[in-house]
Structure formats: C-alpha cells, structure tokens
Amino acid sequence: MLPLVALAQAWPAKPIKVVVNFPPGGAADQIARAISVPLQEALGQPVVVDNRAGAGGNIGGEAVAKAAPDGYTLLLTSGGLVSINPAIYPKMSFNPAKDIVPVAAAARVLVFLEVKPSLPVKDVKEFIAYAKANPGKLTYGSPGNGSSPHLAGEMFKDMTQSFSVHVPYRGAAPAMQDLLGGQVDFMFDPGIGLNQVRAGKLKLLAVGSPHRSPLFPDVPTLDEVGLKGFDADTVFGFYAPAGLPAEILARLNTEINKILGTQAVKDRIAGLGGEVAPMTPAAFGAKAHEDTARFGKLIKERRILGD
Template sequence: MPHHNFSHSRRRLMQGAASLIALPAAVIARAQPDASAWPRQPVRIVVGYPPGQTVDVTARAYGAALQQAWGQPVVVENMPGANGIIGARIVKSANPDGYTLLFGTSGQLAINPAIYAALPYAPLRDFAPVALGATGRLYLVANKSLPVSTLRELVAYAKAHPGKLTYGSGGVGITAHLAMELLKSATGMDALHVPYKGSPAALTGLIAGDVQLMFDAGSLVLPQIRSGKIKPLAVSSAERFSGLPAVATVAEQGVTAFDISTWSALVAPAGTPAAIVEKINAAMQAASRLPAVATPVRAGGSEPQQYSAARFGDFLRRETVLWADAAHRAGVKPE
C-alpha cells in the first residue's frame, strides 16, 4: 500500500482553498474604478421629477459645469413619478462606480422615509452622500385680500377668527404641508389644510381666494409676489432672502429657532469608492462658485452650497429627524 502523506495533502488542500477564498477579493480589487482616471465614460445624473422644476434646473446647471470640468458627457435624465421614488430606486440599484448619480431633494431623501411605510430605499443606508447642491427656503404667502402683512399679524388674526383660515398645498406629506403644520404647532394658529393635486394648482387656488395661505418654494411663488398677485408674510429659513430683504424670517417674528430649508443634493449608490465621492464633491464645490451655476440657482430663490461629503452626511441625518417629527406633528401616517 502506498504511503499517504496526510500533512502534505492537507497543506496543499488548504493552499488551494485559500487561493479560492482570495480570488473574489482580487477580482473585486481589480473591479474598483481608479479614482485618478475617473471618469472615463459619460456620467448619468438622474432627477426624479419633471423638467423645469427647481431640482431639474439646479441639476442641469451643475451637470453642464461638471461636464466642462471632466471632459466627459454628463447627462441629466428625468425619471419622474411617485414623489421621486422611481428615480431614487433606479439609482439605488445602479453599479456603485460613480457613473450613475441621483440629484435628489429633501422630499426624496428626508421626507419620504417618514410618509411611506414600504419605501423601496432607505436613504441613509442605500446612498453615499456626495454634495449638497443648493438650499432654498419656503415663503409664507397670503391672498391679497387677507388683512395681514406679517406672520405676527396672521397669528393674531387667526386667534381672533378661529376656524376661518384655510391653507393650500400641493398634497399631503409634501414639504410645504409639513412646514405649515410645524408653524401651526409652534404658534397655536388654527388653519385647515386643503390639499391640491400639485403646488401650481394650490397657487391658483390662493390667487383666486379659495384658500388664504400657503407655504411654497421660490420658483413657484416669487414671480407672483413680484407681480403683486400675492403677498409675502415670512420666509422659513434662518436668514432673510436677499431678493426680498424686507420680508422677515419666521424666527424673527417670534417663533424661535424656526429654520426650514428646501434643498437638492447629489448622492451615489452605497458602496461607491470614497475617492470617487471626494472627487465628485470637489468638482461640485468648484462648480457652485461659477456664475453659470449660481445665477440660475439664485433665480429660483436658492443658494449654491459648499459642503464636504461628511458635512452633507451629517446634514442629511439631522434633516431626517426633523421631517420625521414634522410628519408626526402633522398626523401623517406612513402609507
């Protein structure tokens, strides 16, 4: 009977197993894109809303600047539907190589988790924060016939006329609805919510006098404010808007620490290499300082931002907590 060297065979077996275990790691290492050479192909930026909305305008301004900086096509692709869920789900499932990104909104990334029970993505788990693109504010506006000119006067009027005020929004659970509920909670103001099918329809109702109030973004209401069709009572951000310097903030009018911003930001699929995230972030910060980006962003009532990826990640976590609380206060149950 031939002599069987068990220890020798065992050693060979273990070496073979080790090589099999190590193989996937080697393959993964080779598959990781080289950040120094990135991008080598077109970059796709998904926007989960229709063309012409604030986030779309912002994404296209940044996209054009990134294309010029990188020398590769940067294609902005609109994938609207389901309050931004469709576009976010597509990017979540993309390869984490930096070539498919989401230009998302506060609604997609911070509010949706509070209002959808079966949301097919978890922003803090499924996306890598890349860069905060722009922050804006909401404008508290009133029908011209309402006999108030400031938030203080509005609160006094509401308390003197209980059950008489109504406010419109573009739908249950959107930023404008939740912000108004936070304001009601903070001031004790009574106003009935009238949801419309979209913010433009709510604005039409406000101008017609079907509702007396609404909170909404600058891209929608600023033209109507400037034409005198509606009147501004306050802005939701911590600082006044340079385009309407006479309009005080909510906080200045007695609601301490009230600070609500709308925002849009770039995220990547979770697992995108940190070096690529940092490269995109640096390009975004540089782009934010260009007039070709800043001018269209400011025209919509927003301000370009320069956040590191880590700082944006912290910001996103805080916003998620804020809007979960707002949804709870508004009585919005996840559906």
Template sequence: MSIRPFTAAIAIVMLAAPLTASLAQADFPSKPIRLIVPFPPGGTTDVVARAVADPLGKILGQPVVVENRSGAAGRIGTEYVIRAPADGYTLGIATVSSHAVTPVVYSDISYNVERDLAPITRLASVPNVLTVSKSLKVDDLSSFIKAVQAHPGRYTYGSAGSGSEANMMGELFKLTTKTDMLHVPYKGSAPALQDALGGQITAVFDNLPSSLPYILSGDLQALAVAAPERVSSIPNVPTFKEAGVPELNDASWFGLVAPAGTPPEIVEQIYQATKQALATQEVKTRLGGFSAVPVGNRPEAFAAQLKEEIEKQRATAKRANIVLH
C-alpha cells in the same frame, strides 16, 4: 501535482481583480454620467440639477446628462439610483421632500436612504416662503396667526402634495402656532399658487423660486421666508425667525448622492469637481437667479445634515400623525 496550476490560476485572478478595479477607478470617468432627478422637468429640483450638470461635466471631462424619473413622491427616481451600479456613473439629486419626508411618512418604503445611498455634497439651499391671497387682509405674519387662531378650521393652505416638504412645513406651522388650517394638496405648487391667486385657498407654503414672480407682481403677499437672512429680491419680507416663528426658519436644500458602495475615491473625485463647479460664476449666477445659494460641503457633513433632516421630519410626522400609503 495537477492542483498547482489551478491554484496558481485562482491566485492570479484574485490578484488581478483589485488591480482591475483600481484601473477602472483611475480612469474615472471614461463615459457620460447620468444625473437622476426624482421630479418632473421645470421644477426647482430640475433647475438646480441643470445649473450644475454642464459645468460639472466640463470639469470631469465627460458629459453629465440629466434624466427626470419622477413619480411616487420621488421614490421612483430615488430607487433607480439605489439600484444602479455603484461605479459613479449614476448619481441622484436628493431633496428634503424625496430623501427626508417621503421615507418617514410613507409606510411602504422598501429602502433606507442613509444605508442605501452615499452622500456626496449639499449643492444648494433655497428659501421657503409663506404667501397669502390678497383677499386676506393681514399686515404681517403675527396678524395672520391671530386671524387663524380666532377662526379654527376656516382657513386653508395649499402645498405641492401630501407628504411634500411644503405639507410638512404647513403642519409644523400649525403645531408651532397652535392654529387649525385645512390642508389642500395639489399636484405641484403651480396649481396651488393659481388657486391662491383666485382666492380659492388662503395660503401657500412653497419654495421661493416658484412663488417669487407672484410676490414681485404684488398678486400674492409674502409673510415670511425660511432662510438664514432676508432675501435680497424681497428685502421687506422678514425671516420666520424675525417674525417670531424660528421653528420654521430652515431653508430647503438640494444635494448630490450616489449608490451606497461607490468607491470612496470616486465619491471624493465627484465631490471635488462639484465643489469647483459650484464656485464658478456661471453656476453662482444661475442659482442666484432664483435665490438659491451654492453650498458644496464635504460628504460627511452632508451625511450628518441628511440624518438631522430625517429626524426632524420624523418628529413632525409623528406629532401631526401623518402616515401615507
């Protein structure tokens, strides 16, 4: 007889738990949401995050606060999101570098982005570009390839760092065109561009936004862009596909993720709000200012793209024998 009240109490608690969770989801969001950027302020990733954060917060009815947690090729910020409570109040920006390249080139990764994160949507696509120093007298991509092929090991290319998307792009370029260039890694694209301006390195693989001012000023020569079509700000620069190297024609992308286990209802709510934010003229204008194109695809579509990108980068890393520690 004495067991019955205890049993009844347990039953009440068990029934109340799902109800409490449902009420919490129904009230979402009831406090500010943190958006973790795994790179420093000022870069393309940070700019994309801040372009979306304010309009998204207005739609959700709570502020979306951008936090930069950079370091270790994006691992610090990515791990922070993975370890956060799966309640929708901590989101992260995913990039090709941090969520597709880093997981396949570093041997000591303790997480799996496909298992430990819930994709929400692809926010935007941004063209990549190959620029060369003005001191290099070439007319187009074809003549550059011929020059590098004729002098193996003489020419150099700079990137934002070992294991970055730009590094992988450079290695894929070498594999595809059967050329041999020395990789010079930098701490970000800015110093690489400065050395290209000074003629210390031959070429730079980069996101277009950071290279664009130097292209428009004529200080660097753009040979090709990685994008579905030519970019309006530099209409005379062909895509890699047009220039005969279609393997390099994939644009960079930036996405939105949550910790794995985030309730599907909350993921859907954030997705719908983000899609609405991306459709606003405010966001279109801000993203268009640096040649970014808003996307806003469904979570399952972004998950498939993330998986495809990881496999692509894994194949390149294997062919180029890139293993970092």
C-alpha cells in the same frame, strides 16, 4: 477591487444621468440643471437630467438606489428623501441610509410664505390672525406629503394653533400654478414663485428660515414675528448608488464644489432665494442626520404619512 480601480481610472467614458425625483420646474429640477451644464464641461461627457417624480421622491430614489454604482447614475434630491421619507413611508422599496450615499450638497433652499393677492391680509401678523379666525377655511399647497413646504405648513399650524387644509401636489411647480390660479390660498414656496412676487401676482409675507433672505431684506422671518425657532429650510444635493468607488465620489464632490463657487451658479441659486452649500460627503451626510432629528418629532406628533 481591481475592476473598481480600473473603472475609476477610466471614468467618465460615457454620458452621466442625473435623476431628479421631482417634476420639471421645481427647485430640485432648476438646481440640477444649473449644475449639470458646467459639470458636463468639467467632466468632458454629457450630463443629462432625467425627471422621475412620484411618491414623495421615492420613485426617482429607488431608480438610483438600484442602479449600478459606476458613477453614471446620480440623484439630485431634496434632503427629505433621506431625513423625512423613512419616517412617513412605513414600507419603502429601498433604504436611503444604506442604498445611496451622499456625494455633494448643492444648495440650502429657503421657504417663503406666499398668499394669493385676494386674501384680505397685509402682513404676516394679520395672516396669522385670519387663519386662527377661519379654521378649516384656508388651503395650502405643497410639493407632496412630507416635503419641506408641507412640514413648514404643519409647523405653522402647530405654532399658531390654527387649522388649514393641506393640498399635496406632485411637485412644487403644479402647486405654484394652483396658488397663482387661486385654487389654494397660500404656500410655503421653495423659491420658484419669487418672480411672481416681484410681478405683484403673489403676496410675500414671511420667510420660514432662521434668517432673512438677502433678496427681500425687509421681509421678516416667522421667528421674528413670534414663531420662535421656526426653521423649514432643507439642503438639496447629489447622491449615488452605494458602492460608488471612492475615487469617483471624490472627483464628483470636488467638481461640484468648484461649480458652486462660480458666480453664475451662485446667482442662479440665489434667484430661487437659496444659497450654495458646498460640503464634504461626510458633512452632507451629517446634515441629513441632523434634519432627521429636527423633523422627526413634528412628523410623529402630527402623524404625517406619505402618499
């Protein structure tokens, strides 16, 4: 134990790497960058974001799971890596429940049902009717199989008894580009396209969360229009390799929670349509277990598998 105690006392003595397991431009990347700059100032060492996308986040997750538990390698990921991926990938090269540990939650990310402007619908009720009347003719993009926007699409299909074709991408940003270009018809957006909504380049029809977004208070939730219990929100946050000294974990949790309390970071995350979500490591871990139960039934019933 003595080397670990000495490590914790000396930490941090060099740059810290935050692995983001999705491509640049997506919600995970934007959240990581919003927090990394003030975290760098708080710790007195550079905090560098390293995007390692692929396999639904498993590539970046594996890199962190196999890194030294010394506080110099962290992971910023959506909750799906821990709560969803073990159910949709029969063989993973690491065990998210054992090989990484929760450090600090960052943000609760909402999903927004957006459609391309040329789609002949004015509101979500018309969209549901259109989807049911045109089975298999609509396509929707997502950041990848098993992502919260993908599961939102599957929930939507299940609860409306409609069928649309899922088109998985390697991240939210490329999926959004194809929605803007008209290559797909709709998307459950984790907030990166809201400026395009304001610019009139996309139609925002509904929020796939238990409550309305304060950014668009007039836009209904899917629950309100009849899809009772619809909730596709997920919590993004920081993880570290298992075995991280308790002192380092506690310091990181404290500093990140302080950062989440600053107005600049609150505003940045609100710009994605999300909300800051400071938690203890234990509460963050409990949320992942709750989401495992929430999404597990859907994954089994829809037979969702990873890429």
